[in-house]
Structures are given as structure tokens and as C-alpha cells.
Amino acid sequence: MIETRGLSKTFKGGAEAVRxxxxxxxxxxxxxxxxxNGAGKTTTMRMLTTLLRPTxxxxxxxxxxxxxxxxxxxxxxxYVSQGGxxxxxxxxxxxxxxxxxxxxxxxxxxxxxxxxALERLELGDLRHLPGxxxxxxxxxxxxxxxxLLHRPALLFLDEPTTGLDPQSRAHLWDHIRAxxxxxGMTVFLTTHYLDEADALCDRxxxxxxxxxxxxxxxxxxxxxxxxxxxxxxxITGRSLREGAAx
Amino acid sequence: xxxxxxxxxxxxxxxxxxxxxxVKQKIGVVLGAIQPMLFLVLFGPIFATIGxxxxxxxxxxxxxxxxxxxxAGFGIVMxxxxxxxxxxxxxxxxxxxxxxxxxxxxxxxxxVQTVLLLAAGFAFGMRVPPAGLLAxxxxxxxxxxxxxxxxxxxxxxxxxxxxxxVMTTAIxxxxxxxxxxxxxxMAPGWLNALSYVSPFRHVxxxxxxxxxxxxxxxxVFLGVAVTVVFAVAGLVVGTRVFHRExx
Numbered sequence: 001m002i003e004t005r006g007l008s009k010t011f012k013g014g015a016e017a018v019r020x021x022x023x024x025x026x027x028x029x030x031x032x033x034x035x036x037n038g039a040g041k042t043t044t045m046r047m048l049t050t051l052l053r054p055t056x057x058x059x060x061x062x063x064x065x066x067x068x069x070x071x072x073x074x075x076x077x078x079y080v081s082q083g084g085x086x087x088x089x090x091x092x093x094x095x096x097x098x099x100x101x102x103x104x105x106x107x108x109x110x111x112x113x114x115x116x117a118l119e120r121l122e123l124g125d126l127r128h129l130p131g132x133x134x135x136x137x138x139x140x141x142x143x144x145x146x147x148l149l150h151r152p153a154l155l156f157l158d159e160p161t162t163g164l165d166p167q168s169r170a171h172l173w174d175h176i177r178a179x180x181x182x183x184g185m186t187v188f189l190t191t192h193y194l195d196e197a198d199a200l201c202d203r204x205x206x207x208x209x210x211x212x213x214x215x216x217x218x219x220x221x222x223x224x225x226x227x228x229x230x231x232x233x234x235i236t237g238r239s240l241r242e243g244a245a246x
Numbered sequence: 247x248x249x250x251x252x253x254x255x256x257x258x259x260x261x262x263x264x265x266x267x268x269v270k271q272k273i274g275v276v277l278g279a280i281q282p283m284l285f286l287v288l289f290g291p292i293f294a295t296i297g298x299x300x301x302x303x304x305x306x307x308x309x310x311x312x313x314x315x316x317x318a319g320f321g322i323v324m325x326x327x328x329x330x331x332x333x334x335x336x337x338x339x340x341x342x343x344x345x346x347x348x349x350x351x352x353x354x355x356x357x358v359q360t361v362l363l364l365a366a367g368f369a370f371g372m373r374v375p376p377a378g379l380l381a382x383x384x385x386x387x388x389x390x391x392x393x394x395x396x397x398x399x400x401x402x403x404x405x406x407x408x409x410x411x412v413m414t415t416a417i418x419x420x421x422x423x424x425x426x427x428x429x430x431x432m433a434p435g436w437l438n439a440l441s442y443v444s445p446f447r448h449v450x451x452x453x454x455x456x457x458x459x460x461x462x463x464x465x466v467f468l469g470v471a472v473t474v475v476f477a478v479a480g481l482v483v484g485t486r487v488f489h490r491e492x493x
Binding site: 049050051071074075077078079081083084085086087088089090094095098099101102103104131146 | 267336339
């Protein structure tokens, strides 16, 4: 579902954010992409979602070449950005229907999907409100609804549970698992909660200084009775929470 | 669905979405036309002692175009800040449609404002042949499309905090140099020469000719050509900015 070779991004001014990332993500996997703050997680994700142009390397995302057919990539992906995309000034039901229709759904299909997504995320009562009237956690759940409406084959989630209370986090994990089980959706997510990575992800990729420095199943990485925190600290020299807070 | 049909659908979707929001805030459409209307009411009667309404109203239409569509980028500054634009850029919607849907909404708003201003002009005594009125209307809409597209490009290119002061400051000299309030032929030589650099002078002179019922002269031809080139250039630049940094 994702295949990259030497994927790199150097920004104007010479800052090398991503340095030759090679990765493979299989269909139906839930993959956690971990790394300290500034390691290159979001830059990598923005390249894979066609929002940033790589400066070197190749990538195939959802069966489409990232550089040659970015529109083909966009047809099959959903993306929930770290900063969110909720309009604070407009009622959100109209925004959701528009988003679904921009993905090619008819108006009737879009309305149906919006109702379904909002029910699953327990947001139905809030659909007529503008984003500005919602709490941070409610906005975050709307962000997730925006990314899921068109049932993408591949879903990118950048820090999806930041700002959610423990109950909402657990609820979202169930929802993500159900999407994979029912629809075969592949999920690629970043998180700074190691318990989340451990509980939710089939496989973890750890990036530091723009390079993949470790990967494997959570159980493999924790071999020898170590915790994911220990593993992360050994590899990067920092704890994940410390990186996230920076 | 062909790429053209898909882009047309996406443009229509974005236009309808923006238009519905505009209609819900009707007062915003009226407020956008208030300044040219004030010039018409408070300055027009003075101007009419030395000139004609058919000279003044085209000037106010250019001023309206600059103020209404030239500041269209305000909207996208907010969308960009909220992450709304980025969310839409991850859909398969064409970059041209993301721009055109918004521009079309701005042009329809400008059309309503133009009709209001023309109606007020008629009430004050302006008389224009229907063909000239229609041609002038189309010219103003084309100008508005180019201005809105450039405004979005500027809003997405410059620091969001600078957009408002830069644009509101730029509109004043652009309006004055177009000859909106007094024909530039009355200006000293250097100022008259400087005004030829502005496309808005050429648009305005063509508009005045059309309102006077002259449809075929060199001034009209030049003004129409400048307006078309300006609109196309605006849309090309705007689309390029929407494309920027994409894979």
C-alpha cells in the first residue's frame, strides 16, 4: 500500500528533514510511525499525502506513483492532519458533505456517510454547529470524520488522539480497528502515546534525524522484557513524551 | 468522468458552498458596495457640476471591483489558518477548481454589487445604451475574476498578517491612478504617464467608451485586451499558487 525508496526532503535553506526513507506498508496493516519531535514524521506524512514534493527518492502510495500521479494517490487516501481542518466559522455538516463530494460521492451518498460517521464518532448532535462552538476534543473527532467519509483505502492520521480524553481515545482505537476489519483499510499513524502504539498498531517504524532507525512488531521490539519506552530511549536517546512536548 | 467534467463539478460544488455562505450573510454583500455608493451619493453631485454620471459611474465600478474582489483573499487566509484549505488539497479536486469555485462566488457577489451601483447611477440620472451597459458589465466581471484570483495568490504567498495592510494600501493608488474620480487627462504629465502602467486605466477608459455607446475604437480594443490578459494571467498565477508545493 505504501512503498518508498530513498524518500527525502530538503527545505530551502538546506534543512534536511527526511533523509532517504525506505519503507513498505502492506494492505490492511495498522502501522505506527514514531519519532521524537522534529524527527521527520510529519514531513514524511505530508509527502505521502501529496502536500509536499519530495526532493529525492520514489514512492508508490495506494498503487499510484506519488510524483507522476498525485491525483490518483488522493483518490484513495484520507488524511487527518496534526493541526486539524475544522472550519471554526461554518456549520460542520455542510463542510462534511462538501468534503465527501470533493472525493467524488453524490450528494445523497455524502449525506448518508456524514450521518453514519457522526453517529459512530458520537457527534450527531453537534453537526449544525460551527467548529468555533466546539471543545478541542470534539473538533478532533470532527477532524477524524473528515478523513473517513469516503472510506479511503489508506488513512493517514497525524497524532489523531491528541486532545482526546481516555474514553474517546479508546473509542477511536475501536473505530480504527473496525475500519481495518470491516473494510480492509490500511492505517498509517503517528502518535506520541506509546500505549496507543502498542495496543493499536501491527507494526512500528521509528524515525530519528530523518532516517528509519528501527522497525518491527511491538512484541518484537519489546523482546527481552523491555518496554516500548526503553526501546525508544535506547534508539533515540530521548523519551517519546519528551519529544512530543517540545 | 473526464478531467474537464470532474473539474466543472468540483468548481460548481465549491461555488455553491461559498455562495450559500455569502447568501446567509446578505449584509456583507451590501457593505462591500457601500464605499463606491457613498462616493456616488456624496461626491457624485459635486462631480456632476463639471462632468457626467456616465464618466463617474465607470470609475466607481473599477473602485468597486478593486475593493470587492481585490480583498477576496481575506477568506482564504482564514481557511488556510484553520487547515480547511489543506484538508481540501488532499482530495482529488483539481487545483484549478479549488480556485475557480471561490472566484466564481466572488464574481457573482460583484455582479450583485454592480447592479446595485448601476441602479443607483440610473436613479441619479446616468443614461447608458443597453449594449454598452451589457458590454461594460461583462468587462467588470472579467476584471473581478482576475483580481480575485490574484488576491488569493497574494494571500497564500505573503505573511497572513501583512495581507490586509498591503492590499488595502495598494487599492488606494490603484484606484486613483486608474482615473476613477477624475480623468487622468486632467493630471500633470508625469502622473498621466505613470497611470498608463496601470491596467485599470485602460479598463476604465474602455468602460467609459462603452457607456458612451462607442464600441469599436482603439481605446475599447485595448481595454478589452488588457482585461482579458489580466483575467487569464490572474487565473494562471492563482492556479500555480494552489499547485505550489504539491507532489
